[in-house]
Amino acid sequence: MTTNQNIHFARRYFLRWSLTAGSAALLGTLVGCRQDHQTCSLDSLDIVPRADWGAAEPKIEGSAEGVYDITTNPEGWLVYNNPLEEVLTTIVVHHSALPLSDGPREIQQMHFEFKNYADIGYHFVIDEVGIIYEGRPLNVRGAHTGGRNTGTVGVVLLGNFQVDKPTSEQIETLRKLSSCLIELYGITHLAGHRSFQPGVTECPGSNLEYQLPDLATELGITFGTGGYQGQ
Ligand SMILES: [Zn+2]
Secondary structure, three states, rough: OEEEEEEHHHHHHHHHHHHHHHHHHHHHHOOOOOHHHHHHHHHHOEEEHHHHOOOOOOOOOOOOOOOOOOOOOOOOOOEEEOOOHHHHOOOEEEEOOOOOOOOOOHHHHHHHHHHHHOOOOOOEEEEEOOOOEEEOOOOEEEOOOOOOOOOOOEEOOOOOOOOOOOOOOHHHHHHHHHHHHHHHHHEEEEOOOOOOOOOOOOOOOOOHHHHHHHHHHOOOOOOOOOOOOOO
């Protein structure tokens, strides 16, 4: 995604956000409650839908996710059978380790080409101005943390945070998205990718990773891998 496209998205979604925030404030006034106590919905986060970032259709058959069966699992990837509040335990934070110009579309293509995933491996992508892009469906197991994908929500922030620093907008959006996921699904833990695979990856980069324990505390959940319950 080019810088111009990002600016376009920023303007467009700031307008939508302004309208939404204004409506929420008005509603808060009308019902006499504080705006920050209202129930979260992912819709309120103005997530850029797949169609708007040019997502390709998932490539299910023969993917490296290894669960395709034409009769028993024609969807190929793992779709959770149980309600998400019973499945999702941990938000796993990543960096893209790519130039900022490489957005969700480029990541999806790389995951197809080099990883043989069925789709972009993450559930959410956050760009440098804090816009969220829809990744794979939340009710489908991700492909982002080797051997630890069941019940983990993959969130990637664009940038290489071994070298650069995440923007304040990215951190704020990560906080809002995490808060919403916690409220909706009872998620108990937040971790960086490296927490699960120390020595294997530098992801999410030191300049982001050190901020995660405080963020978890602020969100009222636990930092680390202790909530993992998957296979
Ligand atoms: Zn990662």
